[in-house]
Amino acid sequence: MKKRLYLIATILLSAAALSLSSCLKDNRYVNFASGSNLVYFTKGGTPYFSTEAITETPDTDANGTIVRQFAVGIATVNPTTTATTVKLAVDTSIVAGYSAANPGVNYVGMPTDAYVFTATTVTIPAGQQYATISVTFYKNKLDPSKSYMLPIKIVGNSAGLKTSGNMGIQYYHFIGNDFAGSYELIWTRWNAPDTTGTPAYDHLDLGPYTFLPVDPTTFKVSSGYYTGIPYTVTFTKTGTGPSATYSNFQVVFTAADIKTYFTDPGQGVVLGAAPVYDPNKIPFDPTKQYTYAEALKLFRFYYTTASRAIIDEYVKN
DSSP: OOOOEEEEOOOOOHHHHTTOOOOTTTSSOOOTTSOOOEEEETTOSGGGGGGGBOOSOOOSSTTOEEEEEEEEEEEOSSOOSSOEEEEEEEOTHHHHHHHHHSTTSOEEEOOGGGEEOOOOEEEEOTTOOEEEEEEEEEGGGSOTTSEEEEEEEEEEETTOOEEOSSSSEEEEEEOOOTTOEEEEEEEEEESSSSSSSOOSEEEEEEEEEEEEEEETTEEEEEOSSTTOOEEEEEEEEESSGGGOEEEEEEEEOOHHHHHHHOOBGGGTBSBOSOOEEOTTTSOOOTTSOBOHHHHHTTOEEEEEBSSOEEEEEEEEO
16 A cells, blocks of 8 residues: 655754754754753654644545654764664643643544554664654544644653753644645746736646645645745635535735745835735635535635736645
8 A cells, every 4th residue: 555655854964053053942953062962853843833734645545544754863962872762652631731722723632543653662873863753644534624633752762861842742733624735736927917918837737735724714825936925815614514615715925924925126026916816717706605616616816026927726636
């Protein structure tokens, strides 16, 4: 059975990390010069919470299998001379506390038949900085309207190293957002801030883009334009199951994202017209109650910069 492996196991090299000025107490970087010897998830914990959302398309088997690989790392001033064994465990008691502290999404613990995590120790060889391990999820065993969390935490290690305060838990989670997942991006661009001429790029297939859930009625997805500015899309869901309907769709670039991405006036990379649902694809009525199939046809967004006009059309994979 084919499984999709999503390796989230990269780590900063020691030479690069020596120039960083922050430590694991408050951010995502490892300061090897700080004198702290730590064990941590290389891309886990609160700094990487959004990447720990399980949004990829599952295998076509009956269970909807998804395999995630992740890495456990050690941060030491000097290279280790012996292997370090790190012990891991699922701790469902974390779920309620996280939901209480972050009330945007009400997570529940993942059912035990919806995942497999058996190899609960990982050994980092002497002189190396990380090792990988995997967990398997069965998406088809989950209710898509609910949000689930599987917290995997570091519970000990053979070297007696401290565990990172904010990168010691891998917060794998499914957000109950009906539109999250993989879409094909069909991209059109005009080399002018309008659509009156011939497109420079006409219906170019840019491959898969992911609708990343923010909460059950909000998701983000990047534009195909080179700045990659993310659209924020919100909607209202009425009802549950196959009979659910969707309305009040809105698409925006947030003020913070505009400040981050539209930063090159010399190249015309400043926002012209804010994004809208392109009416040339399907008439858009924000008050209409759309079925799920109808709503999938809405995700065709149009905006302009000072020098370009862009259409991003997302087709569900």
